[in-house]
Amino acid sequence: MNLTGVHLFPVRHHSPRAAMCLRALLDEVRPSLVLIEGPSDADALIPVLTAADSIPPIAILAYRTDGTPQSAMWPFARYSPEYQALLWARDHGVTARFIDWPSGVALAADLPCAPVAASVPDETPDDAVEESFEADRVEPASEEEAQAPPVDRHQALAERFDLRHFDEFWDAYFETPIYQPESFRTALNAFAEWVAPAAGRDTESALRDRIMGQAIADAVNAGTPPERIVAVLGAAHVAALLRGDPAPDANVPTALPTALAVVPYSYPRLSEQSGYGAGNRAPWYYERVFEGANDFARASLVVLIEFAGNMRARGFSVSLADVIEAYRLALTLADIRGKSAPGVDELAEAAQATLTRGEAAPIREFLNPLMIGRRIGKLGASAGRNSLQLEFAQGLATYGLPQVDEPETVSLRLADATQAGASLFLHRLRVADVPYASYAGSQSVVTRGRASDDEAGGYSALSRMREHWDVQWTPATEVALAERVIYGERFSEVCERRLNEAIGSAAHAADATRLLIDAVLTDATQATARALDATERLSSLDDDVGSLSQAARTLAALKSYGSSRPALTQIAGTIERLLVGTFTRAMLRLAIASRGDVEATQDARAAMRVLNELALSQALLDRGAWMQTLTQIAGDEALEATASGVAAALLYLARELHENDLRGLLERRLGDVIRPARAADFLAGFFEVNALVLLKNREIVAAMSGFLSALPAEHFRDALPALRRAFALLGASERRFLLEHLVGLHGRAAPAVAAQVLTAADQQSLTDLSATLGQALDDLDDLL
């Protein structure tokens, strides 16, 4: 490869200084061809990237079209040198081309993200530094990939200069100093040489060096004079080409089938690509820098003024004098550190010393996000968008949902037709697995935080009055939208297909009914029918009481609230039949499932309570048979005792067990002094249901008390672990009832003691409370 005469320009991606130097070089050289590191099959997207109405950050997205979810992005900020090269070429009517290996190969080489970010780095300071670079080229260092630990070699470099981390070093020696294109190129090449691994480049990078070098050589051979070509490559690639590294002993991976698109990107995501590859800890700030012709001091002042405004809006007192002081402090700090202008670090430290009076939290919470920015890129009208992207954009517009890359909460009242439409839209996105909104419960905002069984597609989904969703747009949303098109042109189709797939692999009745709910929630009629079939098929085979009881509960919810969904009225008969079927099957298997030890019956106990709720609320179900089942479980000593306890408590609460019978049952079960652990288990199960109601009954307490008093010492010891477990379930008010009854039962004249026991627990909190109140009043006084 003969690259003599070609202007090889090394860059670090997302570097304002590199972008500025590159533009100066382009203006000077006036090339007729601009070659840029980037997937060579993406040339067709260049007009979209550079359209006047496209606003960075935007990214090239490549995703596999063979059904395997895998994708890669090549993001561009306005201040990315590659992006500026594209703009320059557009403005001067010059051809620009990407020359890296195609996206299908990049995916095959398993570069999960941004080969762009992967390739760069570079830089160098003054002469003294260059000398030290050479002096020290010994140890093998990490390679240049952003995702691998670039730390060692880059971090070592930072520490050499008494700086804390590589980003600081980069800012100090490459971004803030003023460079001419030529001096920048020299500096960056020297830097790349220094950080290059002594052991040679990894195969992948070497292959890409080769491919890009060849593409440049081909352009020369095709007739473009070398001095009219500018090639923009990551500094490590340029260094490798200049060294003339030998051809790697490996083959280029076979390309995977891919499709390409331009998608919006966001500043918060860009800032996550920190480390060596990027230099974008603070995209908003760097964009200010770039806009101001790389005047870091001025950009810093802009940030400080903006931050002071933020702080004032939040009620902090921040004066203009403070801002001036912060600015001066930042300049002095930069000076002490031998930097030519303040950067991100000096800004943060100066703001903390002056604006926040030493507090670190406002810096972390407000200044850093401010410097990162919230911008999401926009695509011009010329960008081809697939049908799902269009439907998504339309959905956001119709329902007023936010498109911002930070978490927001959306609350929907489902009684309202539009908001119910929004709910359908969000459920479809959820089922289509497009990461945008996640369900955050149905409780009122005050009591946010959802119960463990309050799931997006749970059995309660149909009875909700409102839904809360946490929404956040990220570039991953766009990726998913692009990828999901293989399932269908509309979200409704995507949901049908995805649900059908899931139904095909469902193994339990509970899975099938869960999918049934999802199908109903997303208005997927075919999937509803298939899920119903699957429920029928699976429930007749299912032996698992947990799964059967959940299925029954879901079916009961469909029966009760399904009338609001037209699609369900036609299948109401089937649902009722299935409900009775799964309930009966679960009921019959309950006794068998109630064997073994405490752990083994956990599912059976949960199922028992679910089924009990259904038996009491659904007229369709055979209440008599259910109570018989419970009676049998409560009385059968061959079954696990905790399960029996639960059954007994359920019977009592359903008023199916008279107090006298209960007393008899308790005495019998608790009278087991030979195996007191079983008795204690029974007690634990008994309390598990609703200890408060049970302990309000003096008869029950009397039976317990009798059991405990009668235990011989050594048996008591054996039973202690189980007893501890049982009584640990009791809360403060349960304990109070228990105590009151015990005091009453034993006729002790001990109300005073009891009272003291009651208040002792509260004493401290009362004292604390009054202290807090007093404090609050004092504060109020101060304020007034």
Add this chain to the structure above:
Amino acid sequence: MSELRLPAELKYAAELAALEANDDAARPPQWRLSPRAVETYVMGSAKPVGGVAITPKYYGDRSLVQVAIATLASDRALMLAGEPGTAKSWLSEHLSAAICGTSLLTVQGTAGTSEDHLKYGWNYALLIAEGPSERALVPSPVLRAMRQGKIARVEEITRTSPEVQDALISILSEKQIAVPELNETVSAQRGFSIIATANTRDRGVNEMSAALKRRFNFVTVPVVDDLDQEIRIVQQREAQLRSDYQVGAPPPDDLTRLLVTVFQELRGGATKDGKTKVRAPNGVLSTAEAISVLFNSGILAQSFGDGTVNGADLARALTGALAKEGVEDLKVLREYLETVAKARSGAWKGFYAAAKQALT
């Protein structure tokens, strides 16, 4: 020299002289050293400067020291805030020694500090004999610092009353002190600044007003939470105390490590491996406290023990330190011994046994 404790500028006179001789960077007006050289003095230098080794005075975040120095080079005063025992005063002393050559212009803030301590007082014998005169005037350290263009230190500013703090506001904003009795006004010379220290545990005692806070740049001095770093600090400072006072036995490394571990675990409320929760005591377990415990155990060993510091000496010194805040803290220690120290091996064995005995 028989002084118990020399001020930093004398104790490290050789280092300061060497730095001054080899410092060719620009210096702010009246500064003895350039900001870079001040930083080198405080943080230490790997290479000797002019043949003199520069020892580190402060272990920790370099950027914090840089912010402090940059602040003093501007016209704002510097506030070092932090928990007790985080070396705020230590840092303040070294900064003023390096910048203006004296760390002695100090006002100690107490509840009894009056405006006179910040401005000026009178020699009443002379005042009565001669009337108000320059000779009868007793200038405060702040007034002297203003006249000489040096740095005044105000320690524990949060302990002083709001009136005194208000007096400081006018000094800081106008940079002059009026002496109406002499019909004159003393204006600060270039180089004048103030380093104040504030204890964040004192919050609410005499909370600084917003107006006062605005006159300062704040640097928060953090509690050291890196084990090895704190061990280095404790070892260095303990050795220094031992040579200052010419008393005590050198503690072995494993006991120093043990002590600092105990301090960090009690302070942090959990063991270093994060597996066990520990109750935190009410008392302040600062680095300074650890230094003093270690130093005391050396004295105990030398005077009453067998001349080498062992677990028993350490345990006695430690219980003495913790007893300050009352019996609650001793309970905390007992709990710590049983839940954490008991299961550990090596030096912990002897320490556990001795501490248990010391507590009963």
